[in-house]
Structures are given as C-alpha cells and as structure tokens.
Amino acid sequence: MDELAQRTPSDSASEVVSADDVEWDIDTDVLVAGGGGTGLVAALAASENPDLQVTILEKAPECGGNTSLSTGMVPAAGTRLQREVGIDETPADMARDILEKNGYEADEDRVQYLCEESANLIHWLVDDWDITLHIVDDFKYPKHSEYRMHAPDGRNGENLVAELVERVESTPNIELLTNAPVTKLVADEGTVRGVVAGIHREEAIEAKKVILGTDGFAGNREMITDYCEEDIERALYFGADGNTGDGVRFGSELGGELAYMDAYQGHATVASQTGMLSTYAVVMNGGILVNAEGERFGDESAGYSEFAIDVLKQSGGIGYELFDERIFEKLRGEFDDFDEAASVGTYHSAATIEELCDHLGCDGESAAKAVAAYNDAARAGEPDEVGRTDGANPLEAPFYGAKVTGSLFHTQGGLVVDEHARVLRADGSYVENLYAGGGTACGISGHGAGGYLSGNGLTTALGYGRLAGIHARQSL
Template identity: 75%
Template sequence: MSAEQRTLEDGASEIVDAASVEWDVETDVLVAGGGGTGLVAALVASEAPDLQVTVLEKTDEVGGNTSLSTGMIPAAGTRFQREAGIEETPEDMMRDVMEKNGGEADEAMVRRLCTESANLIHYLVDEWDVSLSLVDDFRYPKHSEYRMHAPPGRNGANLVAELRKRVKGASNIELLTNAPVTKLVAEEGAVVGCVAGERREEAIACERVILATDGFAGNKRMVTEWTEGLEDALYFGADGNTGDGIRWGAHLGGELACMDAYQGHASVAYQTGALSTYAVIMNGGIMVNADGERFGDESAGYSEFAVDVLRQPGGVAYELFDERIFRRLEGAFDDFDEAVELGAYVRGDTVAELADRYGFDAAAAEAAVERYNDAVEAGEPDGTGREDGTHVLEPPFYGAEVTGALFHTQGGLVVDEYARVLRADGSIVENLYAGGGTAVGISGHGAGGYLSGNGLTAALGLGRLAGIHARESLAE
C-alpha cells in the first residue's frame, strides 16, 4: 500500500513518539507544504528575524492547487474597491458565502476570514509587493459585488511565482522541494517536530508546525470513503493532495468536519484537458448536452454544475458562446489563451456547424439558443431559471466539448480563529496549525456550497493567521 493512498481507517498511525526520536536538525517554524497556504504562512512568520522558518514541499514544484487556480482572492472593503467606487463591508461578503453554503459552514470562521480578507490583500500588496488588481469586468456566480483581486493573467501560477520569489529572498526561510513530511513527532499530545525526506528521512525538531498539505482529492481511497460518486471523476488538482495533513491531525485527536465537501468544475475541455474558464459562461455562454438541450442554470455555480455535466450522456456537455465573448476573454485569462492554443474551441458560422463537428443535436441546440436569446431580449429568466443574461448570442459561434472535474476537497481539520487545530472537546492540539485544504473550508457540505474564491480565502487567509500566531507566540 503506498503512502499516497492511506486512509484513516488503515489503523497505521503516522505519529511518532518523541521518546523514540533522535533529532537530526532543528528549526523554529516548520511549514509542511509549499502551496498558497504554506508560502504565505512562511512569509508572515519570517517577519520575526530571529525565527528560522523551513518550508518542505513533497513535490518538485511549489504552488499546489493555488498554481492551478485563477489566483483570484475575494476580499471586501479593500482600498482597490474604494478606488473603483465600490463600498463594501465584510458582512456583505459573509452574506454571500453563507447563502451559497446554505448556512452549513461555521459562521464564526466565515466572519473571521471575511473580516480579515481586506487585511490579507493589503498585506500581500504593501508588505511583499505582490501584484494584485481588482477584477471589475465580470462576477462569478452568486457574488453580489466585484471583490476578486487577481494576479497578472488571472492565473494562480503567476501569484505563486511572486510568492516563491519573496520566500526565496527571505534570509530566514529555507524552502526545500522533493522533501515530503511523512510523520509528525509528538510528546504528550503536543507536536514537537516531524520526520521528513524522500530518499533519506530526517527527524526535524521545531516549535511550531503549520500543516499546508492541502486536501485529499488526489487520494482515490479517501475520495471514495468521504465523497459520494466522485471516485471516477477527472481529477484536475495538484498531485500532492493526498490527505496527509488531515490524517496526521486526526491521529492527534483533531476534529474533522464537512469531509464530503469539495469544489468541482463544470468546464474542463474533454479532449485536451485544458480548463475552459467559467468566464465563458458568466459572460453569456450556455451549455447543451448530446441531445442539444440545456440541462440546468449554468450560473448556479461551476462547482455544483460539474455534477450536472457528469450526469449527461457520456459525462460531457458542449459550451456554446459567440465572437463577442471570445474577444472579451482573449488576452484577459491565461487559462483561456492556453485552451485556445490547445485547440479546445471550435469556430462555426452556425450552431449547426458546431453540432456537426461535435455530434450533438443541431435542431435542438439551435432552439435552445433561440429560447435563451428571447429571454435575454425580454429581460426575463429563461426556461432553466437563469436570469443573468445581458447579451444575445450571435454568429459566428464558438463551441467546446467539456466535462466535469474534481478540483479539490473542502473538508478537513477544525481550527480556531488563529488556525490552531482543535479537538472535539474544544482543546487545542498544541503547536499545530492547519490551513487551506487541510483545514475545513467555508463551503459547508457537498459541491453546492462552494462560492468561487472560497478555496483561496481559506488557503491564504488561514496561512496568514497561522503565521501571525506562530510568530507572536514564539516571541512571548
């Protein structure tokens, strides 16, 4: 059995008693995982110049799921919003998050992250010169205001590149890749170090451990155990997401919550595997199935709509949009440009031409486009209940064959307002923090509670809070 496919039910503890360990090296703050959570946590902790911070990434590249995302971070009350004439409060953002998750997420944690969201953006920009700008030309489903703050190209890889550069430039941060943490070391329930290494394991003593190993979407055994019907879904996340930190925390008594929660995506190009940004849909595109029929309100959200796509014949659907949308997205999204380069989109003068190319029913699809256009012109909801249409679809058209995919899980360890791991009785697992996919997110249960940006809200937000507490507690 490979370590990457372990589950909590295996009974093999990944915790080592400190009495049995001979330490090889030591550090002050050990960050397990070099994705968005880990990189931000390391930068924050490193602001105490006397602290040594070590980041261990199990794969050969940092970034994790943050690299695969758009890099858009939602935040309410930023100066960038005010400069754009937008007056918003954290309560506004919190309301959207809670409405999307149906009130199933921890309200106190949602409030905490929304309240800290503007501080996160200002911190990254002002303290570390990270390039972020307000996205004010479109909104993802169920966001009531323009609050996304994006890196260049609206590409998470660009955000990670800047964070990595800042980490490498910090004299008291050591960043190692191909250096997986394999076990935690504990003494009387308190974490005092870890065991790490790919070819040769070393025992590393430390004062604080921040778990930034993300979720378990890359571990099919855990996916099968916790999420219904997703074991055969296309996985579009980072390779390192095998549930390690979640298992370690649970073995130490950490409480788990919302383990059935995940973020899906409804528009991954079926043939090329490229992500077709959902901005295609939110700018007025629609989807039909092999019968040429719409099968739901695409604007409900790309996470839950992924399940709807997978339920269609062959597990695929067909995006239909037009030249106006193509030109609007071209050059604005790196993901879109990459999909274009890979041939994910086909152009046709008519819907029937696209139908002939992809094999869906032409007459039904033409009728679907006509009904959608009629609703847009009338300013009324269409037959699916969709009511965000502002432009009719006109020739020439573009199409893409897409499928639903699993991006990342949203369940994990319960943490407090400082990202410290909690047991079921409310006590703290001493010296242990968790963020991103390792900690329970703010999306409630299942796929439907995911509001775009929830992942980075928890990843970078909890990373920052963990870094602050680790740094300040060690200074006491």
Template identity: 70%
Template sequence: MASRNDSPPTIEEADGEVVTADEVDWAVETDVLVGGGGGTGLVAGLAAAENEALTVTILEKSGSFGGNTSLSTGMIPAAGTKLQQAAGIEEAPEDMARDILEKNGYAADEERVHHLCRESAPLIHWLVDDWGIDLHLVNDFKYPKHSEFRMHAPPGRNGDNLVSQLVDRAEATENVELLTDAPLRKLVTDDDAVVGAVTGKRHTEAVAARAVVLATDGFAGNRRMVANHCEEIADALYFGSDGNTGDGIRWGAQLGGELSCMDAYQAHATVAHQTGSLSTYAVVMNGGILVNEAGRRFGDETKGYSAFAVDVLEQPEGLGYELFDADIFDRLEGEFDDFDEAAALGAYASADDVATLAEELGCDPAEATAAVERYNQAVEADEPDEVGRTDGRSTLEAPFYGAKITGALFHTQGGLSVDEHARVVRTDGSVVENLYAGGGAAAGISGHGPGGYLSGNGLTTALGYGRLAGEHVAETL
C-alpha cells in the same frame, strides 16, 4: 490533469503516522516547520518570517512549489479593500460573509466565515503593500452568486503567477528556507504537543520544530478517501495536484483533531474534454450556455461551476457542450491565461452558425440551434430563460464558438477544524499545541457537498488561514 494516487492510506488506516519524540533521533531543528509549499504554506512562511528572530523552513512534497494554488485562477476574494474603494466600490466583510453562507445554506462554521471575511482586506493589503504582490481588482465580470466585484487577481488571472511572486519573496527573505522533494512523513509529539516531523523522500530525518503548519492540502488525490467521503465525484477526472493525499488531515485526526464537512469539495463543470485544459467559467458568466448531446439545456449554469459539474457528469457520457460567440471570445482572450491555453490547444471550435458548430462538436444541430434561439429570446425579453437563468446573460450572435466539456474534481473542502489563529482543534474543544492547519488540510467554508462552494472559497482558507497561522506563530514563539 493529474493522476490520482491509489496507495495512500485512509483515515482509518493511518496508524503509525504520528510518533513520539523518544522514537526519533533529531537531525536538524527549526523554529517554524511548514509542510507544503502552495498558497497556504508560502503565506504562512512569509507571515512567520516577519519575526526576524525565527527560522522558517518550508518543505514541499513535489518537485515544484504551488500545489492547487498554482492550478487556480489565483483570484483572492476580499471585501473592503483599497482597490475596491479606488474603483468606487464600498463593501463590508459582512456582505462577503452573507454571500458565502447563503451559497452553502449556512452549513459552514459561521464564526470562521465572518472571521476570514474580516481578515480578507487586511490580507490583500499585506500582500500588496508589505510584500509587493501584484494584484488587480477584477471588475469586468462576477462569478455566480457574488453580489459585488471582490476578486483580486494576479497578472493573467493565473494562480501560477501568484505562486511565483510568493516564492520570489520567500527566497529573498533571509530567515526562510525552501526545499522541494521534501515531503513530511510523520508528525512527532511529546506529551500531546507537536514538536517536529519526520521528512524526506528517499532518506528520512527528524526535524525538531517549535511550531508545525500543515499546508499539505486536501485529499482529492487519494482515490479511496474520496470514495469514502465524496462518493458521487469519485470516478470523475481529477484536476489537481498529485500531492493532495490527505496527509495532514490524517495526522491531525490521529491527535484527536475534529473533522468537519468531509463530504465537501470543489468540482468544475467546464474542463475541455479533448485537451484536458480548463475552460474558464468566465465564458459562462459572460453569456455562454451549456447543452447536452441532445442539444438541450439541462440546468441553470449560474448555480456555480462546482455544483453544475455534477449536472454535467449526469449527462450521457458525462459530457456537455459549451456554446458562446465571438464577442465573448474576444472579451476573454488575453485576460485569462487558462482561456488562452485552452484556445492554443485547440479546445474551441468555431462556425458561422450553431448547427454547423454543434455538428462538429457532436451534439444535435437542430436542438442546439433552438436552445440558443430560446435563450436569446429570453435575454431580449429580459425574462428568465427555460432553465430559470437570469444572471450573466447576453445574446449570442454569429460567429459562434464552442467546446466539448466534462466535469472534474479540483479539490476537497473538508478537513481539520481550526480556531481563529488556525490552530488545530480537538473534538473536546482544546487545541493541539504547536499545530496549525490551513487550506485543504483545514475544514473549509463551503458547507457540504459541491453546491456550497462559492468561487474563491479555496484561496480564502488557503491564504487566510496561512496568514493567521504565521502571524500567531510570529507573535507567540
């Protein structure tokens, strides 16, 4: 788990992070400068590079590429893809948009949601057909509130495997340059248009560019920005990239960029407490349940792993206890790298009965046993259980497995408003010339707070806006 950096400024303290061209001496130039080497930046770079007349430079702040995309499952939601059709699934973009908007109570920008959903199948086809990215349709389980199988995953259902493929393609593309340990420091403007950036870790230099893409992610790694905008999760464990310090959001705001849904974030309800590893929510969606220290259920787990994280953190010591069985264990083993890693680290205990398992984990044995019995009875009767859950259920039978878990902050979902081409939009409705944003630097599609997050929303805006930005740059420069 990453540490959260206390030193980066807040939006209100960000004076001097945008400078004018007459304040710098240009050291080098490129056509397209991409700040950030996660999913957004890599996809934006590949899309822009399809115009072979352009030079594309991708600068990553840390020592390796990936950002939050590498920490995710790498599952990309899309509606109307050839992979779905091959599996006999007919789904329209409107169906995906409806699920997203219903989850956030129609609090997100509906036009942007529909646009990204319409672009989701072309995104998958472009990745698979044009760039040879290995993706498969996940059709063995659905995340909460997904009405159809629409997740397209890399091998191991691991974002690091997706990133490695994108990096390989970028490295093999002649007009793309990739650099690590090269953070953007400041944006450079001329007459309100962005014309480059100052970059460098120990020694800085000014890079002139005809377009700049902010792929710097959100602000979950900036403790004070989190406290200012997402106070309820500010003290939780942080399970994200150290580079997520809100840089691009601050710079865009200084240029008059509109900020939207800054209180939105994605949390996760099942991070293994002892090992700090992620227990994939597929455990829950295949039938697992959560109890608290008293051995009692405390809510419908299928409200979503982001929203339910707050429920976990409200329990004594901020802990929950995940209970499932060998059938679920066997189903997930070898399918999710996250699950296999958690198992290898010793996150899961097992026992022949719930009471023994609960005692080992540290929750009340008698109450936990009763909770499992009531859950099984509800499943067998095909009735809502004691917390109202009806989805993703199966009776739990010996031998049993479990883990002590806690909630954690993964990434923020608020940021700069962008248009249909991922260009940064000012509060007056104009665009900041030559400036694009995607992923965590852009306003997401999850509405407000943690409850509007639908699984896959993060990569929808990361890869979706990345491709839209790169395409627009390739067509207009």
C-alpha cells in the same frame, strides 16, 4: 507517494511517532509542511520576526499545489483596491454571499472572521510584500453580489505563486526545500515537537511550531470514496498530484476534529479533448451548455462546482459549451488559462450553431432552438427555460464551442481550526503547536459541491496561512 494516496484516517498505520523514539537531526523554529498558497503565505508571515528560522518542506518538485492551478483570484471585502474603482462593501456582504451559497451550513463565526480579515490579507500582500493584485470588475462569478476578486497578472495562480516563491527565496530567514515530503508528525503526549521528512533518507526535524499546508485529499481516491458523493468519484481529477490527505490524517491521529469531509469543489467546464480548463467566465459572460441531444440541462449560473455533477450525469459525462465571438474576444488576453486553452485547439468556431454542433458531435437542430430560446429570454430580461437570469446575454454569430466534462478540483473538508488556525479537538482544546490551513483545514463551503462559492479555496488557503504564521511568530 502512491502509498500515501491510498491511506485514510481510519487506517491502522500510524503517521505520528513519539518524540522518545526519534533522534533529532536538525531543528527550526517554524516548520511549514507544504509549499502551496497556505505554506508560502504562512512562511512569509512567520518570517517577519527576523530572529526566527522558518523552514518550508514541499513534497513536489515545485511549489504551488492547487494555488498554481487556480486563477489566483483572492476574494476580499473593504479593500483599498475596491474603493479606488468605486466599490464600497463590507465584510458582512462577503460573508452573506458565502453563507447563502452554502445554506448557512458553514461555521458562521469562521466565515465572518475570515471575511473581516480579508482586506488585511490583501493590503498585507500588496503593501508589505509587493505582490501584484488588481481588482476584477468586468465580470462576477456565480452568486457574487459585488466585484471583490483580487487577481494576479493573467488571472493565473501560477503568477501569484511565482511572486510568493520569489519573496520567500529572497527572505534570509526562510529555507525552502522541494522534493521533501513530510511523512510523519513527531509528538510528545499530544504536543507536536516536529516532523519526519524525506524521500530516500528520512530526517527528524525538531520544530517549535508546525503549520500544515499540505492541501486536501482530492488525489486520494480511497478518501474520496469514503467521504464524498458517488458521482464525483468518476470525475476527471484536475488538482495537484500531492493532494493525498497527508495533513488531514496527521492532525486527525492527534485528536484533531474533522468536519465537512463531504465538501469539495468541482468544475463543470474542463475540455474533454485537450484536458484544459475553460474558464467559467465564458459562462458568466453569456455562454450556455447543452447535452448530446442539444438540450439545456440546468441553470449554468448556479455555480461551476455543483454544475459539474449535472454535466457528469449527461450521456458519457459530456456537455457542450456554446458561446460567441463577443465572449471569445472579451476573454482573450485577460485569462492566461483561456489563451492557453485556445492555443491548443480547445475551441471551435462556425457561422451557425448547427455547423458548430455538427463538428462538436451534438444535435445541432435542437441546440439551435435552445440558443434561440435563451436569446429571447435574455433580450426580454426574463428567466429562460432552465430559470437562468444571471450573466445571460444573447449569443450572435459567429459561434464558438467546446466539448467539456465535469471534474474534481479539490476537497473542502478537513481539520477544525480556530481563529488562529490552530488545530482543535472535539472538546474545544487545541493540539499544541499545530496549525492547519487551506485544504488541510475544514473549509467554509458547507457540505457537498453546491456550497462552494468561487474563491472559497484561496480564502482559507491564504487567509489561514497568514493567521497561522502570525500566531506562530507572536507565540515564540
């Protein structure tokens, strides 16, 4: 595993072996590499032909990957769940938000297609596979113009993964194996024929279709250094251990085109003392951040991904999240992550900002002035000193706070795919029998950190997973 975390696409080590050089040990129809959101959804979609055998190989002891570490909220436009609470929007509305966030740098056709398929994804999950999802209509993440997040119980990705795994394990024609990393692709003149997998004893598995759902490369510091901006290299890594870029390198060696490799999702509010995520719902309900001098240093509502860099640029790479009891009580019981963070002492409370900041370790007098100025602007409905208007609400005693730092969650660059999630070469041809989704495929966030709109990761993970599984099933 450590070796994989140091390899890059430019390495000389080959990760594709010729079919002439292997003897097949076993075979399957559809081989899914990775048991995260992409892989689990792809397997369910492929399994809908009961005559096909589907095999999932997950290299970690448990399934989930980054999906387990997320809120599990899946954005979609035009769903039945939205209409039931009076929300009427189109896929074009969702696509516009995504593209405006990344300055129209992402592939517009791919964005539009994934948005058009988003309602089908939600209805398929809920109606065909009985996955628990509900519409979130009590707050919006930065730059979402409408309530479109569809969340599992507890707004926790672990709960979404648990249901997906249960459906997989109860489906007769799906086999799920953990502690089973795919280490190489097997190909015949550029056409994928299977994989080599295993830790202590490798086996060659013949497959008619291979779907890469191994996520991105945020856990591979060599690749982060090669492709991403310098500031994020020193960020706390908050993603799954298995994100070492395996699928990206596999597909690239077969000629798959790479795109947006500098794109990633950061997060601005991971508690530095407990290592717990402080959900950005704290900020979007009115919380603010100050630095050690008690000063605001940017518009927090711009987005938690790019704001991670703003936090990292402060003294010691630390920010101080300030909010109030109204926010604390509103989020308690709604977010499993928030409840868990609170239970381990992430948040401190005090009757005054000065007292709170004295405990946290930042300048309380300056912070109190910053809060007062913020409150004045929020009450007036005007931009504050950093230009913020979104999610601005006056803060009132008692106050709560946490010491936070910027983190790296996952990468958003990878293999270029078509509308069926087939891996494409630079000339427009596709790598026969090979699909990719989630962090293994190039995302829809443009370049850098600033183009990430909340939910983009699960849009490509579950969206491409379903599309890959459907195409693999229908083409066999």
